[in-house]
Amino acid sequence: MGAEQLVLAVSTVVVALRPHPETGRLTLWLPLVRRIREPYRGMWALPGEPLRPEDDLATSARRTLERTTGLAPHYLEQLYAFGAVDRSPAGSGEDRVVSVVYWAIIRADEDARAIDGENVEWFVADEAPHLAFDHDTVLAYALARLRAKMGYSAIAHAFLTDEFTLAELRQVYEAVLQRPLDPANFRRQVLASKRVVPTGRHLSGTAHRPPALYRLAVPIPSADPARVVAAGHPEQEELT
Amino acid sequence: MGAEQLVLAVSTVVVALRPHPETGRLTLWLPLVRRIREPYRGMWALPGEPLRPEDDLATSARRTLERTTGLAPHYLEQLYAFGAVDRSPAGSGEDRVVSVVYWAIIRADEDARAIDGENVEWFVADEAPHLAFDHDTVLAYALARLRAKMGYSAIAHAFLTDEFTLAELRQVYEAVLQRPLDPANFRRQVLASKRVVPTGRHLSGTAHRPPALYRLAVPIPSADPARVVAAGHPEQEELT
């Protein structure tokens, strides 16, 4: 009693796009880990680990991702630090835990190589079970922020490979925003944004007219404050 | 050696609008604290304190604000968790410190009541000295984010009292964005946004035509994830 320690942990919301088991439409999926000890034993939780003194926060998030999916992230961003005193069951003598939550996006091509770790299972993001700790809130916040950020940043590309068709890009938006977009208008806006350049090549073997392939004009900007500041151009676009 | 501990601290970037000492125009100011011990002894740093196990993160930020300015914040938002391993001088045997940084806005009327704490001094935000730790980066990021957020949220009102004129609101924007705005266009856009309603009253005693007074239609939305999620409408507007 009274000997509670303050522990810092790093959790990661990992998202990937896969077809919905029923509708078949692309949806957000994420891996959860079943807890094998108290508190919340048996419940699902976001993957994470206590921060090691020799690790950066992002390093810890990367290791968690490796451990649960076998993958290295192409996009990793800090989401929020959750530190309410009552995050663990009150009065249980458990340590006080502050969690820094990260957010990782898995590209389609890598997703295929994903290997589930111990006690790991993937869920459709919007149909996830009730989670341990305050992870329901964390997840809801992560999804809300992802959807918001689709509107003004280039993160959609974090789901795609180097070369992609505009239809693929549009499907990412449709999946995350959960609403259909007009193909012609979408094309017009994307091209007007200059974020994308045609490679000149076309995708063959499709069922219909072969779509042109595009490439990202500039790499996806990092949301890391150090880089944002160094970049010198605090475009509102890129500031979370 | 090797006995380094992991310490969690909360720092706060406190901003207020005051006239620039030379130009007289409104600018961002912030309070800094002079360090009285190693590391970085004698340098200026953001106010903060180690997190107490019985405190929420925001509670800690609030106390820091109280201690350095004597004020209670009307607007407080979490900015980012800075956790690079080398934030403190490397190899010095110092504890590893992870800082969760908050962001507080002081209203004009309260600013008048501000009382400087021990070793506290206010600086023009863009003319701050070189700071201890990685606080230069933290500050730059905070300012960049504040300026970005002015564009799509209602935080400008966090600088103002309940009743205000459109000119006052415009001055806040001009001060933060560091560029003049057309009064007529500004008025049109603010009124079109429906965020503001006229009180019917007018401000008298001004040098010229008495401006109408307005009031915020809806309170400034909190950026706290718990409330954002509970609110149920993840408007992109309000998500950080």
Next chain:
DNA sequence: ACGCTTCTGGTCACTCTGACCAAGAGGTGG
């Protein structure tokens, strides 16, 4: 009373957006 300054309402050209139409260009199936 006059001039000055700010407040406030309005115009205008331009851009952006969403809804929609239609031709292009490949497979596919009879």
Next chain:
DNA sequence: CCACCTCTTGGTCAGAGTGACCAGAAGCGT
């Protein structure tokens, strides 16, 4: 092998929003 289907791609059009700018309204100071 040809008509057809579906997706791609280019275009139009009305409406909303934006920035630049003009001008009258309404106070104060001299």
